[in-house]
Amino acid sequence: MKDSDQKDNYWLISGTLSILQNFSGVLFGFASFFILVRSVSKSDFGSWVLFMSTIMIMESIRTGLIQTALIRYLAANEPDKHPPIITASAILSGIVTVLCVVLNVLFSGYLAALWDSPQLVDLFLVYNIGFILSGFLNLFNYIEQAYLSFKGIFLTNLVRQALFFLFVAVAFFVDYPIQLIELVWVQVFSLLAAAILAYFFVKDKLRFSLADSRAWTSKLFGYGKYAFGTLISSMLSGTLDQMMLGAMLSPASSGAYNIAVRIANLTDIPTNAMAVVVFPQSAKRMAEEGKSAIKYLYERSVGITLAILLPMILFLYFFADWTINMIAGERFDDSIPLLKITLLYSLLVPFGRQFGNILDSIGKTKITFLVVLLNTVINLGLNFLLIKKIGIMGAAYATLTSNFIGFIIAQIILKKEASVNVLNTFIYMFRFYPEFFTQYVRPIMLKTWAKFHSN
Structure with a gap:
């Protein structure tokens, strides 16, 4: 196949998968919202929005620090340098994940009292499992993206979103009263399923090495701190x-x-x-x-x-x-x-x-x-x-x-x-x-x- 044909196929296939991923996210997100707002009380829905908003901010901290740095250095370096880069990213991701879990434990009670919603304490504590699983899922997806592949990213996100939608849709049609804690457990289960699927797409690329990993950890953090600042500033804007x-x-x-x-x-x-x-x-x-x-x-x-x-x-x-x-x-x-x-x-x-x-x-x-x-x-x-x-x-x-x-x-x-x-x-x-x-x-x-x- 000619180089020009390969480039055209890259843009067509990768672009199509990426558009489908974004479209499916919007579609399932809207559909889940449409059903959920009719399935829970106004108070519970408000609590769920506050919970998800907080979780998304904490997830964004890890994304900003790791995603662009990992993709950039994997894409720009020869394969023999990839193991220490992946190791350093895993270490950095683990540190941020532990930090998020600690913050969740320390501030869940305060936020529940601030928003007058005692059930938020259990939601935050259960989602600590989700933080760990999403750390693995994101790492696998970023590695795949760095290798210019998007099929696994599309499928894992589709599985994750579809499982959550399926639960709220079935509960709605059988008139099952949804509890917010159940929604968190469904999220945890969907993250587990997506992470397992994502692993099979990158297992051949998952090579680790402690050699130079400390230097790479420092380098990734130095690069990622500005990407993190950009993400937060963009969210505020x-x-x-x-x-x-x-x-x-x-x-x-x-x-x-x-x-x-x-x-x-x-x-x-x-x-x-x-x-x-x-x-x-x-x-x-x-x-x-x-x-x-x-x-x-x-x-x-x-x-x-x-x-x-x-x-x-x-x-x-x-x-x-x-x-x-x-x-x-x-x-x-x-x-x-x-x-x-x-x-x-x-x-x-x-x-x-x-x-x-x-x-x-x-x-x-x-x-x-x-x-x-x-x-x-x-x-x-x-x-x-x-x-x-x-x-x-x-x-x-x-x-x-x-x-x-x-x-x-x-x-x-x-x-x-x-x-x-x-x-x-x-x-x-x-x-x-x-x-x-x-x-x-x-x-x-x-x-x-x-x-x-x-x-």
Whole structure:
């Protein structure tokens, strides 16, 4: 097989699996939410949301410290150096896991009292088993991603999400009263099943060595600390506007804005999928070919993502009223103009996401962290000023403005670091449609036509 064919297959197969993974996550997440909110009391559902929000933050600490560092160094180094890198990542993951378990034990009672939900104590304590299992699952998935493989990642996430959905769906249809502690045990079981499955996809790559593992642990932590800071700053930037609306106006304003954000976040599926595919490729090709390959990867990946996004965004923009009314009802008509503004800055997300990927892959994680931190501070200041001045629309305009400023800063840095030309992304975007038709749609049409006539 020619190199060009192999590259095309990589992008097609890996991109498709990654998109399916993101789509299945959104689908099962929404379906589980739809059923669960009808299966438990309002109080229990609120407790579950608080529990899951806390768990996700703690899981993000481990993800930020380990994921990008492990993938980057595995993809950029020869196979003989992989055993100490994997060993160092396992050690670092173990340390963070123990820290999360300790924090869970120490603060579960405090959080339960703070939120007036005594059952949270048991939920947090049982999930300590989940922390351990998710540590293994994540490590296996990151190793597979570094080797430019995504089949196991897709299947393990599908198993994990499907098992949880299956439980809540069956309980709903047989009218079984769900207890929150049962949901945690189902999560633990689904993590165990997913971790076992993930092991079989990476067992041939799981080689350990204590030689140089201490040095690699220090190196991975040095790299990962900035990725961790970037992740936390990004999480804050994505939720600050909603938090400030709730504090400065009302929870109802925050709810209306949240609906617009949730719908616009559907456009993140191809962006997230492309980010997962591009990062290990950029780390590998940076080591082999230098910055010229990085320039191509950035411009092409953003162009392809924009080509996939544009029809979705145009549809949601011109049918915003129909979309809002169908999902949330007419009482949330104030979300319609918010959705339109939110969709505009969704077009900037692929540029920012791949900017972080490219900078991380060439070892410039500190720059990524500083840019995201600056964007978060700008977002905070603009939200405070504009919400105070024009109300709920101020949050949308503030986030749009801060994203545009971040886009300008990112392009200046990319121009300096890798000679990236932002205009090329639009060339790749317009080229995508005829190339996709010629390479994939037309052959299928011809085969179908030939089969039809042969019969």
